Amino acid sequence: MILEISNVLVSSDIITEQFCCDLDKCKGICCVEGDAGAPVTMDEIAGIESALDTVWGDMSASAQAVVDQQGVAYTDRDGDLVTSIVGGKDCVFTCYEGDCCLCALERAYRQGKTQFIKPISCALYPIREKRFKDGTVALNYNRWDVCEDAVKKGKELGLRVYRFLESPLVRRFGQEWYDELCAVADEYIKAYK
Template sequence: MLQIDDTLISFDLIEKYFLCDLSQCKGACCVEGDAGAPLEKGELAVLRRILPEIWDELSPEAQAVIDKQGVAYIDAGGETVTSIVDGKDCVFTCYDEVGVCKCAIEKAYREGRIDFYKPVSCHLYPVRIKHYQTFSAVNLDRWSICKAAELLGKKEGLPAYRFLKEPLTRKFGQEWYDKLETAAEEWLKQKKK
């Protein structure tokens, strides 16, 4: 692991390749799993604020879940996570004309209708962050549904940390990302020796 400030970063983030391939996975990371997307402090209030702007793009089933329990709930691990429909889809999913799962929040952001991109945990995926008392662990989640992304990333020669530059910078700041990039380059040089 690499240490930058109060974070420990898995070498997988540097050594593994990644490039989302929605044509293959169809956005399965927004559907598969046993809980919704983890929310950071303050994101729940933002989701409630932007909900009217994206409401009509949500499925009737998602709207019913939100009406009943809200946009989020506390999962088995005690984290606040986005609500899900029938134990699968995040309530903020929507589907395009070819059946690819997309994020209604990100869609509205890209269209300039809202000022919030999407929850940081979603933007960071496949990175997952685990907070401990004195540090945070930054790990690359390895999951079979992302195999196509790993293969495409390898084909394009795109390491995961570079693919995730924007969300990593959003989460930790430009200075942190610059340190990561320098450390990654040094690590990869050493591995080649």
């Protein structure tokens, strides 16, 4: 079912499904699996480029070579702007802490070294945003087998996708929109129990 929240189409799975990243189990595999980089906007590319000097030392030599050759982003086969990748799968901004893959951009932000956090598409995962030519935005829950531990943890905690992603949803759409989403979600859950 699709719900409309202030001109944003929201899949009901975002309200009903449960999810909570479990970095201890998945080790951040979403940064190094897939066939394209993370979707980005032109504004985000500017933010990434402004943070590049700060995170350069955290990037692998092969990631640095890719950025030197093609920049921080490219247009994928679907015509979308995405972060550059290494070896057809690893995001160039992947860095490692122990056996975990982390985002060099986010780590630098958390350390107070840069103002750019990371692409909103990364922060919103497992929600994927689709923009249509008429300006309509749709949010869908993306199921990926590498996130099965996150689904399990979400169920253990009783944490729904939209609650888990409160901060990035507020970052993307604003507090007023998120409050409306919560109100609609409460009514939806009551109606479909």
